[in-house]
Amino acid sequence: MRRPISGLVRACATTCALAVVSSLALGGAIGIDAAAQRAAIPSIDGASVFTVIDDGGEPGDLFLVDAGDSSASDGSGRPIAVTQVEAGKRAIPLDVDVTYSLDGPNVDRATITGATGVVGVHIQINETLLDDLTDAGSDDSRRFLIVFTVPTRVADDLTVSTDSSIVGTQGSNTLVAAVVRAGEQVDCYMNAKKFTMGQIAFVSAPGSSGVSVASALAAEAQAMGDGSATFSQSGQSDASGKSKSTVSTVAGDTGSGRYQHLIDQLTKLRDLERSLASSEIASKQADYDKAFHAYMAAYVGSYTNHLSGSIGSSTQLTALMGTAGELSGDTPLAKAVLGEANATDALASAHQHTGAADAIDQVIRMVRAQGVDGLADTLKRRAGEEETEGAKEYSAGQSQLSQAMIPYSMAYTDAYTKHLSALTGGTSAGAASHLDEALAATDKEFASSGAHAGDTAKVNAAMSALASARERTGAAAAYRQITLRFADELSGVGAASGSGTSNTTGSDVSGGNSGFGTLEPVGSNGSLAARAEIRRLRKLADAERRAAKASSGDVTTTVVDETAAKTDASDVMKFAGGIPGAGGASGASGEKSGEDESKGTADSATTSGKSGGGNEDKATAETARNRLSPYFGMVGMDPGPMLVVDTDELINDTTVISDAGELIAAALDQGADRLLSAGASVGDASATVTRFLIVEPGI
Structure with missing residues (x-):
């Protein structure tokens, strides 16, 4: 990534240049040193090359894996060795070109972000052979698999310009994969509302070995994110002459590392959350299936009671209007909708455990990458970000579910009416006695998908969106609980000894290296605002210390609040959007529900991790943290955040690359492997050809 050069640096550079010109001996020495530095940078020829494109369209740091190191996918459990090369130190022969259009004309990223209309995504990858790279010698070897996702809630009617493509699903996203050769362009069009999309992954898929190469690159990419890799920077060595490692070895680590005890504890907590995710999601899914069936049974039961005269073969709207009247009060339908x-x-809340496990895994990578310096501040910030976005996404998911239930309910009622009419001979007389038969026939028809596949998919997509939102709130809970349960380790106390416990650290907001107050002095000017802010932060730090002491080192209880959010009876309309007469109320209730959800999510932070002990102290700390300071931004205070150490950038690239690896693996599972096999030539590319996985930022 390019860095600005200050005037002072430029002046110094000019002075140095003049000095070099005046001294031939010095110039020769510098030339030799520069040549040595260039020689120390490894070649990319024959290696697996991973990089993330920066905001300026240039490749970032390169991550190189020896083509002969297949340990990421051979099942040996050995870590892969990754060499990191600073951005700009080594060129790559590929140029990724992604452009966007809106209702026809091309537009820039700022315009396409959040846009509504016909959106076009135009992707091309160009190749220029570098002198120091082996030429594959075959046009077909220069093939690439392109994969990206678009949230289902923002786009539909998605089409791709090439037959060598597939459109699938990944959670609440639409997955697009296409195979192209270097220089070819693929265009994707869709009807979008508030457009956004995920990152775009480009992966080498040469010749007939395209599937195996893409699969191997995906495995190596995931290994870089899950911790089963060792990293070293080119041109750096320790006293023994060996390459310096910037990330500790994972597999094979004997536990002698300074932070190994913390890593072990976090690993236990992560495994607990993964186990809970598996059991809780399965249990809540079964409960949801029963509740959904009970709701539909009550829905058509009420509808049946309001039928009159000849039934016909489609929904009788007058009967449906009568059903709408039973949504309030102590009625079976109202109870079923609330259930x-x-x-x-x-069910959505059960997915918090998945988000928590992923977040803890992320923290483990952070500790391995940089230790604990500044980690507490990073986790606190991430907790706030994830909680805020989770609340927004859950509110959006509720609206999405409300809209999805409209066509589903109407289609279900049409099918039910058709089957009931066949059983009763088309009359409402005695219709109630055939309710169970008609209901069973309708369920069977919907289970077979067919004409109702689209309606069912919309409901499932909304449920996936709710689950994804709750994963974010689960991640927020994990980040927050880690700062409390491992406060001493995050401040560096007891890390070397591996004890995991110690007396509460005694720092304050004026400095120190505690997880509760690693802040620069803010009250040096003696202003009223600054002094008040310091008092607030000290109260917060005290509350956090008490909460941390109560739950210190706990790895036996979940980090999330296992109490599912209860829906108020006033919110039943959001699930009854398909009933005429309830539509207007549904919209209003949906808005209110979104507001309540945001408030509820913020309030739930005070109960997150209750089972860990110290409930009152946790609640006090959470309340203080989530309350904005009334002095923030006032005269005498810097409106920006105080000084914190941010460790995010150190692992962002490998995390993005790992996510791309998962995306590619998903695409291969959903049919991209067949695309690669169908389009491959008989000849195979050389095994020494350089292989690439490049990630373009999303919108």
Whole structure:
């Protein structure tokens, strides 16, 4: 990534240049040193090359894996060795070109972000052979698999310009994969509302070995993110002459590392969350299925009671209007809708364990990458970000579910009416006695998908969106609980001894290296605002210390609040959007529900991790943390955040690359492997050809 050069640096550079010109001996020495530095940078020829494109369209740091190191996918459990090369130190022969259009004309990234209309994504990858690279010698060897996702909630009617493509799903996203040769362009068009999309992954897929190469690159990419890799920077060595490692070895680590005890504890906590995710999601899914069936049974049961005269073969709107009147009060339908709403919330909430496990895994990578310096501040910031975005996404998911239930409910009622009419001979007389038969026939028809596949998919996509939102709130809970449960380790106390426990650290907001107050002095000017802010931060630090002491080192209880959010009876309309007469109320309730959800998520932070002990102290700390300072930004205070050490940048690239590896693996599982096999030539590319996985930022 390019860095600005200050005037002072330029002046110094000019002075140095003049000095070099005046001294031939010095010039020769510098030339030799520069040549040595260039020689120390490894060649990319024959290696697996991973990089993330920066905001300026240039490749970032390169991550190189020897083509002969297949340990990421051979099942040996050995870590792969990755060499990191600073951006700009070594060129790559590929140029990724991604452009966007809106309703026809091309537009820039700022315009396409959040845009509504016909969106076009145009992708091309160009190749220029470098002198020091082996030429594959075959046009077909220069093939690439391109993969990206678009959230289902923002786009539909998605089409791709080439037959060598597939459109699938990944969670709540639409997955697009296409195979192109160097220089070819692929265009993707869709109807979008508030457009956004995920990162775009480009992976080498040469010749008939395209599937195996893409699969191997995906495995290596995931290894860089899950911790099963060792990293070293080119041109650096320790006293023994060996390359310096910037990330500790994972597999094979004997536990002698300074932070190994913390890593072991976090690993236990992560495994607990993964186990809970597996059991809780399965249990809540079963409860949801029962509640959904009960809701539909109550729905058509009420509808049946309001039928009159000849039934016909489609929904009788007058009967449906009568059903709308039973959504309030102590009626079986109102109770069923409320039960369905609670089951939906409980199922989504179970996915918090997945988000928590992923977040803890991320923290483990952070500790391996940089230790604990500044980590507490990073985790606190991430907790706030994830909680805020999780609340927004859950509110959006509720609206998405409400809209999805409209066509689903109407289609279900049409099918039910058709089957009931066949059983009763088209009359409403005695219709109630055939309810169970008609209901069973309707369920069977929907289970077979067919004409109802689209309606079912919309409901499932909304449920996936809710689950994804709850994963973010689970991640927020994990980040927050780690700062409390491992406060001493994050401040560096007891890390070397591996004890995992110690007396509470005694720092304050004026400095120190505690997880509760690694802040620069802010009250040096003696202003009222600064002094008040310091008092607030000290109260927060005290509350956090008490909460940390109560749950210190706990790895036996979940980090998330296992109590599912309960839906108020006033919110039942969001699940009954398909009933005429309830539509207007549904919209209003949906908005209110979104507001309540945001408030509820913020409030839930005070109960997150209750089972870990110290509930009152946790609640006090959470309340203080989530309350904005009334002095923030006032005269005498810097409106920006105080000084914190940010470790994010150190692992962002490998995390993005790892996510791309998962995306590619998913695409291969969903049919991209067949695309690669179908388009490959008989000849195979050389095994020494350089292989690439490049990630372009999303929108």
